[in-house]
Amino acid sequence: MASRRRMLLKVIILGDSGVGKTSLMNQYVNRKFSNQYKATIGADFLTKEIQFEDRLFTLQIWDTAGQERFQSLGVAFYRGADCCVLVHDVNVMKSFESLSNWREEFLIQASPSDPENFPFVVLGNKIDVDGGNSRVVSEKKAKAWCASKGNIPYFETSAKEGFNVEAAFECIAKNALKNEPEEEMYIPDTIDVARERQQKSSGCEC
Amino acid sequence: MHETDIHDLSDDADYAAASKQFECLGGEVKGYWFRGSSSVTRSDSSKKSSSSDPEDAQIVYLKDNVTIHPTQYATERISGRLKLIKQGSSLYMTWIPYKGQSSNPRLSEKDKNLYTIRAVPFSDIQSIRRHTPTIGWQYVIVVLSSGLAFPPLYFYSGGVREFLATVKQHVLIVRSSEDANVFLVNNFQDPLQRTLSSLELPRSLANGTPSSSFRGSPSDNNNQERLDTVTTSEDNHSGSGQLNIRQRQKTHDPARDLSIQVLEKFSLVTRFARETTSQLFRDNLVDGHGHGQSQSQSQSQSQSQGERRRNNWASKDHQPLEMAPIDDPIVPKLVPVPSDPIEFDKLSLVWGKPRQHPLGVEEWSSFLDYEGRIMDPDALKKRIFYGGVEHNLRKEVWAFLLGYYSYDSTYAERQYVVSVKTAEYMTIKNQWQSISPEQAKRFTKFRERRGLIEKDVVRTDRSLSFYEGDDNPNVRLLHDILLTYSFYNFDLGYCQGMSDLLSPILFIMQDESEAFWCFVSLMERLGPNFNRDQNGMHSQLFALSKLVELLDSPLHNYFKQNDCLNYFFCFRWILIQFKRQVEFEYDKTLRLWEVLWTHYLSEHLHLYVCIAILKRHRGKIMGEEMDFDTLLKFINELSGQIELDPVLRDAEALCVCAGENGAASIPPGTPPALPIPEASIYQQQDDEVL
Structure with a gap:
C-alpha cells in the first residue's frame, strides 16, 4: 500500500459569516490564530500533508465566503468534495439555525453520488468566548441536530485557543477517506494519530 | 463541406435582390464589423452560379423590434428585424436595423452599418447564450466559432424561445452541460468531448480551405488599405460610409479578420506595427496557435521585415520568444507554452503610453473656470487616466470621478x-x-x-x-x-x-x-455585483472569458481544456476591484481605482487589467499546467506582487487592441456600466434579503 501515489482529500468548510471558518483552517494547518483575518471573498484553500499508518494524504481544505448571497459560487468549489464541515458559533443562535440550509445547499450544489451517506462533520466554534457565559447553543441541542441528520460527528472547538481543532480535523480526514470508493484504497481500522485523545465531544463514530 | 452549394448572401447585388424578395427593410445596408458570411465566401469565392436563385431561400423566422444597445443610453438603441433564412441545407441569421427611425442624431447610418448582421451561416456559429431575466428584456448573445460575439440582441417583443425552437428545427443544437442557458451549435461530439472539438473548430475551418482563404491579397498593403478604410469610415459622419463597403467585402475569414482588426488597433499604438504584424502572423503560423494560420500569403512578403525586427530584438537583449515574463524569472518550463498572439511581454515598451506623474494642485486649477466648473471633463479624465491624482487632491477630485x-x-x-x-x-x-x-x-x-x-x-x-x-x-x-x-x-x-x-x-x-x-x-x-443572483459578477466573468478568447486564444484554449472557463479565480479581483491584490500598498489601490473610475477608453478597463495580469503570468500558468485549484491558489497569492503601472499600461494597450470587438464582448449593463434602467430592479425575494 505504501507505494500508492499520494491521495487528495477535499474538504469544504461552510457556515455563516464570522463563525470562524478561516480561523479553524489556519489553526489546524498553521497552528496560528489571528484577530485580523479579513472576510473571505470568493474562496481559498490550504493544504496539509497527513499520514495514516503508512500512507500519505494531502488534505485540501476549502474556505469559502460565509454570506448566503455567495452560495451560487458553490458549484465551482464544492465539486469533488470528500467531506463537508459545517461550522456554527455557539454564541450565535442564527449560525446554528443556518446549518440545515448550508447542508442542503451543499448537497444540491456538490451533488455527491450518495447524498444520504455523504460525510459531514459539525463544529461548534468559539466556546472560549466570555468563559462560556455568552453561549446560546448548548452541546445537547447541537448533538440532537447532528443525531437527526444521520449521526453527524460533532465537536466543540476554539480556533482561538486551538482547543479540539486537531481532533476535529482528524475525524474530518477520516470521514473524507471513508467517502473514497473502496477499490481506490485501503481503509485503516484505526488511525494512530487520533488515539488516546480526550475529546470534549461525541467523538468520531467512524 | 456543405457550403459549396449555397447562395452567397454577402454579395451586394444578390443580397439586394434577396432583400427585395423578402420585402426586407433596409436590407441593402452593409456592415464591415463582422464578416458573418465568412465560410460561405471563403469556400466559393469563384462560384456565384447559385446566387441568382433567391427562391431557394425561405424565411423560417422573422422577428421585429430586436434591438442592440450600443451604449447604456436609451436613446442610442438600434432596433431592427431578425430573420432566420433557410437555404438548401444551410440556415442563416440576419439582423438588419430599420432605416431612418432613429430620433437620435448621434446614431448615424454608420453606427447602424457597424452592427448589421449580414447572413451569418450557422456553420459559423459556435453557441447562443440565452438570457431571460424575470424583469427586463430577454436577450441572446450569438458567439461565432472564431470567438467573436455579436452584441446582445434584445427581443423587445419576446420570441427568444421561438427563435431557439426554430434554430433547433434546422440545425443541431445542444444545451451546454455547464450552463443551461448556453446552446451549442454544430456540436457533433459527445458532451465530454465537446470542449476539445469546439476548440479545434476555427483552426480546422481555416486549414480545410488552405488556398481559397482570400480573394484579395492579404499583404501588408491590404492591411494598410483596411486600416485606411476604417479610419475613413470613422471620420465620416455623413452616412456615406457605404462607399468603402466594397473594399471591406474582400475579407472573409473571421480568424483573419480578428487578427487584422486586433493588429489595426495595435498599429495605432506603435509605429513598429507593420513589422510586428508580419512577425505575429509568421509566428502564429509556425507554432500553429493563435488566429493567424491563414496568413501564409502575407508571410513571404513580410518575412524580411519580420526577420529584421526579430534581429533588432535579439541585438537589444530582449528575451527569446518562449521565455517567461519578467515576473517569473526562474520558472521551470515543464511544457511548451504557445506564444502569445500579441507578443505581449516583449512589446511592453511600446504598449500603452508611459504613465505620467499624478495630477497636482496647479494643474488641477487649470481645469477649473473662475466659478469652479470643470471646463473639459474629458481632458481631465484622460489626464487622471494616465497619471492619477496627488493624494491631497483626491478628496476633491474623487467626488467628481x-x-x-x-x-x-x-x-x-x-x-x-x-x-x-x-x-x-x-x-x-x-x-x-x-x-x-x-x-x-x-x-x-x-x-x-x-x-x-x-x-x-x-x-x-x-x-x-x-x-x-x-x-x-x-x-x-x-x-x-x-x-x-x-x-x-x-x-x-x-x-x-x-x-x-x-x-x-x-x-x-x-x-x-x-x-x-x-x-x-x-x-x-x-x-x-452584490445581487443575490450574482448576475453582475457572472456577466463580468463571462465578458472576461470572451475578452481572453479575443486577445489570447491560446490562453483561452488552455483554460477551456482545463475547465477554468468560469473564471472564478478572478472573482475576488472583480468583486473588490483588486483591493486585496495590492492591499499591502494601500496607495496603489487608490491609484488604480481613480484610474478605473475615469472610464476613459472603457468603463470596463478592470477586465483588461485582469487580462494584463493573467498575461504576465501566462507562461507560468500554462507551463506548469495549472489546474483550476492551483490557478486559484496562485492568483490568491499574487497579493502585493502586482506592479501597478506596467499592468495599467498593458491594460490600456489591450483595451485599445480589442477595440470594438472587445466592447462587443461585454454585455450591456455589465458592471461597472450603469445598469440598463428597465432591468435594474434588484430581484430579491423578501426572505433572502439580509
Missing part, C-alpha cells in the same frame, strides 16, 4: 449640494438610529444585517493606521455608513465586499456624509 459632484457645478453649487446631502444623510441614518432595543428585538432582518456589518468592519483594513486600534472612531463610521446604506438601498442591503469598497473612500473623504454619497454613486455601478 464618483459622480457626487457634477462636472459643470460651480464652487457655490457644490457647497450647496454638500449641505443638502449632509442633511439627507442624517435623515436616512436616523431611520436606523431611532430603532429602539425593544423594536430591534422584533426586527430580525435589521439585527442580522447589523450583525453582518459589525463582523465585517472590525476586519476591514485594520492594519492601516486610519482604522487600527480598539474603539477606532473610523471603524464606527464604516459601520454607520454601511448600515445607513443598507437602509438607503434596502433591497440590496449589505453584502460582504462592500466594507472593502467603502474603506478607501472614507479614508480619502474623511467625512461621513460625503463618503456615504460617494459610496452610493459607486454602488450605482457596482451594485449588481
Whole structure:
C-alpha cells in the first residue's frame, strides 16, 4: 500500500459569516490564530500533508465566503468534495439555525453520488468566548441536530485557543477517506494519530 | 463541406435582390464589423452560379423590434428585424436595423452599418447564450466559432424561445452541460468531448480551405488599405460610409479578420506595427496557435521585415520568444507554452503610453473656470487616466470621478449640494438610529444585517493606521455608513465586499456624509455585483472569458481544456476591484481605482487589467499546467506582487487592441456600466434579503 501515489482529500468548510471558518483552517494547518483575518471573498484553500499508518494524504481544505448571497459560487468549489464541515458559533443562535440550509445547499450544489451517506462533520466554534457565559447553543441541542441528520460527528472547538481543532480535523480526514470508493484504497481500522485523545465531544463514530 | 452549394448572401447585388424578395427593410445596408458570411465566401469565392436563385431561400423566422444597445443610453438603441433564412441545407441569421427611425442624431447610418448582421451561416456559429431575466428584456448573445460575439440582441417583443425552437428545427443544437442557458451549435461530439472539438473548430475551418482563404491579397498593403478604410469610415459622419463597403467585402475569414482588426488597433499604438504584424502572423503560423494560420500569403512578403525586427530584438537583449515574463524569472518550463498572439511581454515598451506623474494642485486649477466648473471633463479624465491624482487632491477630485459632484457645478453649487446631502444623510441614518432595543428585538432582518456589518468592519483594513486600534472612531463610521446604506438601498442591503469598497473612500473623504454619497454613486455601478443572483459578477466573468478568447486564444484554449472557463479565480479581483491584490500598498489601490473610475477608453478597463495580469503570468500558468485549484491558489497569492503601472499600461494597450470587438464582448449593463434602467430592479425575494 505504501507505494500508492499520494491521495487528495477535499474538504469544504461552510457556515455563516464570522463563525470562524478561516480561523479553524489556519489553526489546524498553521497552528496560528489571528484577530485580523479579513472576510473571505470568493474562496481559498490550504493544504496539509497527513499520514495514516503508512500512507500519505494531502488534505485540501476549502474556505469559502460565509454570506448566503455567495452560495451560487458553490458549484465551482464544492465539486469533488470528500467531506463537508459545517461550522456554527455557539454564541450565535442564527449560525446554528443556518446549518440545515448550508447542508442542503451543499448537497444540491456538490451533488455527491450518495447524498444520504455523504460525510459531514459539525463544529461548534468559539466556546472560549466570555468563559462560556455568552453561549446560546448548548452541546445537547447541537448533538440532537447532528443525531437527526444521520449521526453527524460533532465537536466543540476554539480556533482561538486551538482547543479540539486537531481532533476535529482528524475525524474530518477520516470521514473524507471513508467517502473514497473502496477499490481506490485501503481503509485503516484505526488511525494512530487520533488515539488516546480526550475529546470534549461525541467523538468520531467512524 | 456543405457550403459549396449555397447562395452567397454577402454579395451586394444578390443580397439586394434577396432583400427585395423578402420585402426586407433596409436590407441593402452593409456592415464591415463582422464578416458573418465568412465560410460561405471563403469556400466559393469563384462560384456565384447559385446566387441568382433567391427562391431557394425561405424565411423560417422573422422577428421585429430586436434591438442592440450600443451604449447604456436609451436613446442610442438600434432596433431592427431578425430573420432566420433557410437555404438548401444551410440556415442563416440576419439582423438588419430599420432605416431612418432613429430620433437620435448621434446614431448615424454608420453606427447602424457597424452592427448589421449580414447572413451569418450557422456553420459559423459556435453557441447562443440565452438570457431571460424575470424583469427586463430577454436577450441572446450569438458567439461565432472564431470567438467573436455579436452584441446582445434584445427581443423587445419576446420570441427568444421561438427563435431557439426554430434554430433547433434546422440545425443541431445542444444545451451546454455547464450552463443551461448556453446552446451549442454544430456540436457533433459527445458532451465530454465537446470542449476539445469546439476548440479545434476555427483552426480546422481555416486549414480545410488552405488556398481559397482570400480573394484579395492579404499583404501588408491590404492591411494598410483596411486600416485606411476604417479610419475613413470613422471620420465620416455623413452616412456615406457605404462607399468603402466594397473594399471591406474582400475579407472573409473571421480568424483573419480578428487578427487584422486586433493588429489595426495595435498599429495605432506603435509605429513598429507593420513589422510586428508580419512577425505575429509568421509566428502564429509556425507554432500553429493563435488566429493567424491563414496568413501564409502575407508571410513571404513580410518575412524580411519580420526577420529584421526579430534581429533588432535579439541585438537589444530582449528575451527569446518562449521565455517567461519578467515576473517569473526562474520558472521551470515543464511544457511548451504557445506564444502569445500579441507578443505581449516583449512589446511592453511600446504598449500603452508611459504613465505620467499624478495630477497636482496647479494643474488641477487649470481645469477649473473662475466659478469652479470643470471646463473639459474629458481632458481631465484622460489626464487622471494616465497619471492619477496627488493624494491631497483626491478628496476633491474623487467626488467628481464618483459622480457626487457634477462636472459643470460651480464652487457655490457644490457647497450647496454638500449641505443638502449632509442633511439627507442624517435623515436616512436616523431611520436606523431611532430603532429602539425593544423594536430591534422584533426586527430580525435589521439585527442580522447589523450583525453582518459589525463582523465585517472590525476586519476591514485594520492594519492601516486610519482604522487600527480598539474603539477606532473610523471603524464606527464604516459601520454607520454601511448600515445607513443598507437602509438607503434596502433591497440590496449589505453584502460582504462592500466594507472593502467603502474603506478607501472614507479614508480619502474623511467625512461621513460625503463618503456615504460617494459610496452610493459607486454602488450605482457596482451594485449588481452584490445581487443575490450574482448576475453582475457572472456577466463580468463571462465578458472576461470572451475578452481572453479575443486577445489570447491560446490562453483561452488552455483554460477551456482545463475547465477554468468560469473564471472564478478572478472573482475576488472583480468583486473588490483588486483591493486585496495590492492591499499591502494601500496607495496603489487608490491609484488604480481613480484610474478605473475615469472610464476613459472603457468603463470596463478592470477586465483588461485582469487580462494584463493573467498575461504576465501566462507562461507560468500554462507551463506548469495549472489546474483550476492551483490557478486559484496562485492568483490568491499574487497579493502585493502586482506592479501597478506596467499592468495599467498593458491594460490600456489591450483595451485599445480589442477595440470594438472587445466592447462587443461585454454585455450591456455589465458592471461597472450603469445598469440598463428597465432591468435594474434588484430581484430579491423578501426572505433572502439580509
